[in-house]
Each structure stands twice: as C-alpha cells, then as structure tokens.
Amino acid sequence: MSVQKATAIARANIAFIKFWGQRDAELNLPANSSLSMNLAGLTTITTVEFSPDYDDDLVSLDGREARGEARQRIVAHLDRVRAMAGLQVKARVISENSFPVGAGLASSASGFAALSLAASRAAGLALSERELSILARFGSGSACRSIPGGFTEWTAGTSSEDSFARQIAPPEHWELRDVIAIISRAHKPVGSIKGHALAPSSHLYQARVASVADRLAQAKAALLEKDLATLGPLIEEDAISMHAVMMTSRPPIYYWLPGSIQLIHQVQSWRAEGLEVYFTFDAGPNVHLICQAADQAEVERRLRDIAGMLEVIVSGPGPEARVVESF
C-alpha cells in the first residue's frame, strides 16, 4: 500500500446558542440544537499520513507528542476513519493551532473538524459535508459545526444520522466580529467531556434545554436579518444560562474568573454609551465580544486598555473546513 496523506484546515467556532449536556454521550448527540459562527482567524491545520511504516499512531499537537487522554481521543477518531475505509495501517498526525488551547477557545472543534477531513481524505474517502459533520461530531460535539462555512446550525436530531451541522448563511452574509478577550491561558479546571456529563445533575438543566428551541429560532431569524439588537441579548442570555447550569451541577463548575464578571459589566456600560457589543462565553473564563465590523476597532481599543488583559484576538466569519493538500 502506498503512502496516503492529506492536510486540512478548519476553524474554531463561537456558539451564539450553546450546547451543554448530551442526550447520548456515546454518539455525542446533544441535548439541544445550537447555532454558531466559524472564526476565520482561529485555525487548526492538521496533516494525517497513513502508512504501513508506522508501528503505532503518532500524534503531534502544537509541536509536542500527545500522550494519555489527548492522544487516546485522536486515536479513537483515527479508528473510526480506518473502520469506514477498511484501513489497517497506523497513522502520523501533526496538528497546529493558531490560538491558545484549552482556554475555552474551542480548540477541540477546529481540531476534530480538521482531523476528520484530513484523515478521511488520507484514507481515500470522499465524504459529503454531512458525513464529515457527523464524523467530526463523534470526535467532539461542537466540531460538527466547524465543517460547513460561515454561520451554522447543528440540529440536535433524533439519531446519529440526522445530528449534524448545516450552513444557514455564508461567511459573507454578515461582517460580524468576535473580539476575544483572553484573561486567562490556564487550562480549564474541568474539561468539556466531564462537564457535559455533569450537566444533567443541575436542577436548572432541563429548564435550560427546554428553553433553547425558542431562543435558537429567534436568534437564527435575527442572524438572517442581521439584527444585532435582537440577536445580542439572546446570545448573552444563552451564555449565562449555560454557565448557570455549570455552576449548579453537582459538583459545580466555576469557569468564570473575576475578569469575566468585570467584562460583563463593562460590555453593559459600553452599550449604554452607544457601542453595540454583546458578550458570550464558551466553557471557560475568556470573553467573546460580538460586534459588527464597524465597531471592531473601538471594542479592541477599549479591551486593550483594561488591566489584566493578556491578549485580544479578533476574528470575522470563517469558511468551511478545507483540504489544503493531498497526495
């Protein structure tokens, strides 16, 4: 068998309506649908090479040999691809992120999206967008949203086959910006996999899940109409709702830091001054400030003036996961 190799690029995404908690942990079926924007500037580039020369799967993440659980998740994903392709050989995986990992910037989303595309292509498979999204979902739920381009909706679905993400608007639909305030680069105290498993132990969980459909429908309509004044409060409410579930799970998970609350107040006072900007959070302390392109520079400037701000990362809507090269 000849060497089979492919490189793919995928983007992280920021969810406007979040996913927290699963209906089926084995299949990574979410408790509710979600809505997100791919982030052009936050990329993972992954090369997968299947070769009979390798005795074992070798995984390099950001220049370091992956070990333990991190490696195991990737090997399990390679196994899925090998099973689909009827392939027996081991692989070498090299993956590079353009942004800090494990700080609530959804590196697993871009990572498993790029891995799904690179591995399937290297294995000789030509999967449809839908098939790729389903495959990516098995690696990390939110990775399925990083397969299509622009603004995507992950429909919870009723089974593995209909739980995948679709584009609802292309990147050029709306010049939104995610201005990310990095206030901590520390790894999360509790990883998302464990967090999702704890979600149902919160007394607020069922109410949150039940509330999502309405909020998502309103947010989707606002997004399609480019109505930030309607979309923004829905985004904020959903982020708070998710963190409320986290903080009331048993045991509770506190992802927020003092700077997270500081920025919640800051965003409100900026808005009162006429700057149209809204906040959201992933499963971490860093704050994603959502605004239109015209306000990006001002939001960035104000963020950089805040004491304790480690870094500000700005991104517009990004394209779909793409193959960069294949051999």
Add this chain to the structure above:
Amino acid sequence: MSVQKATAIARANIAFIKFWGQRDAELNLPANSSLSMNLAGLTTITTVEFSPDYDDDLVSLDGREARGEARQRIVAHLDRVRAMAGLQVKARVISENSFPVGAGLASSASGFAALSLAASRAAGLALSERELSILARFGSGSACRSIPGGFTEWTAGTSSEDSFARQIAPPEHWELRDVIAIISRAHKPVGSIKGHALAPSSHLYQARVASVADRLAQAKAALLEKDLATLGPLIEEDAISMHAVMMTSRPPIYYWLPGSIQLIHQVQSWRAEGLEVYFTFDAGPNVHLICQAADQAEVERRLRDIAGMLEVIVSGPGPEARVVESF
C-alpha cells in the same frame, strides 16, 4: 390622645435557602419557602411615636430624612398598623442601622421587623410572634424571618395567614458565623422589589422554585444536626441558583462583581486546604462566608489579606426582634 411611643431592635438575617420571586406581590407571598439565620451583629433600632402633634409622617433613616419611595414604603407600613389599631394620627419614625444599607445586607429585613414591632407596640397592639411576622412580611418579605430568634423558616404558605416565619432552632443551637466580606458599599443596581417582579421572566425561574422544597428539607435537617459539610454545599447551590435566575431575567440583573467571583474561587481553595467555609450571597455583590465559630478568626484573617476588601463584618446567630423601651 396621649403620646404613644416604642423602640424595638431587630436583626438582619442571612438566608441559607433563598426567596426570589413572588406568588403574590400585593401580599408579599413568596414563590417558595426559605431558611435563614438572624445576625446578632447587624441590628436596626427603630423608634415609632404616634402623636396628634404631627401633621405628617416624619421618617428619619440613619440620621437623614427619608424621601420618595423609601419614605413611601414606611408610610404604607404605618398605615397598615394604623388600620389594625384604628389609629388616625401621624407618626415620627427614627431608625438606625449598625451596618451599610442597600449593599445586599438585607437592611429592609431588620428594618421592617423593627418597624413592625415598634409601630404595633406604639399603637397599643400586642401582636403575637406570628402576627408580627405576617405584618413584617407586608413591609418586606424577608423581614418576616427577622421576627423570631435564631434559625428560622418562612413557610411559603397558601395565603397571607399562613405565610410567616417560625423558629426552627434557637440562637444557641449552633455557633455558626456569618463572616461578611464587604467588597462594595454601592447601592444595588436594581432593588429587590423590582428584582422579585422580574424573576418569573427568567427561563430558569420555575425550575429553581420547583427545586427549593427538597433543598430546604435537606438544609433544615443538616442545620438541626449541625452538619456543615452537608449544609454548606446546599447553601452555595441555592445562592448560585438565585443569581442564575437574576442573571437570566429579562432584563438580566448582574449583582456580582469581580470580587464576588474571586471569593467563590477563594472559598473553594480554602476548603481544599481544610478550612470548612462556604459562601452565599444576598441580592448584592458582597459575600457571606459561613463557618463554625472555631474557624471564624482564620476566615476573617484570610479575608482581610485580600486586596480590595473594604470591610469584614462578623456575626453569630441573633435573637428575636425585641422591644427596647415603650412608654
């Protein structure tokens, strides 16, 4: 008619299981029962004097003439007492708090408890504890819990007549301490009356209300058994649950400040080090640290070492509302 005058003292209380949202705003009937500890060190002393010499009700709070809404709430309460006593004359009210007002330290609880007792006694009424608790409830919901001494439970009830607080254990039952970290003395952005009215607009409200009965039963049992390891996590969960409702109401209310989150993390790490302390919040940013008397000095010492700490107030369980003098 002769001068009728009485002075009463009442204590603020800290709720271990909170009340947020009302079944009936007119009668101040709460959506759920609540559980609290009176705070010996946080007192309001109120003198009420009914006299035909006054042309209008005069209200002095902490040495300042009350005006507007603050005065109106007190006048409405005097009207209730006048109606009960068949009294027509105006009153002079002088009230002094031993602690900062409007910063989530439940000044309205001790205030309306002291006012209810002083005014009813000055009006010549000898109300039972139950009647006083019901009267205080009309002034401010949580004030009904400041009428009996020690640890009290406010049963939500089904009507005005059975919605009042009872003692579940006297102050000497358990040497608990509330070590209050004052990180802000600013007045609340949204007062409790408005906040209670907004509560049902949160998509998490019904789930929170439905969850209280179980949590309260467990907390009450733990309190009676002096089992802080069981009581503490229930107190924390309930406080987070209340703030989750606040932050997801429409519009949302963010009472927390950066220091609030800092102390949530701090308490967790102190506990990991073996210091048995738990946090709770009222409708404000200040953090109430609950511990046993033996740990009070250490909790206090650690709090005072934290930058930005304005003041630390310590209180043990306090007695019932009492008449200080009557004429």
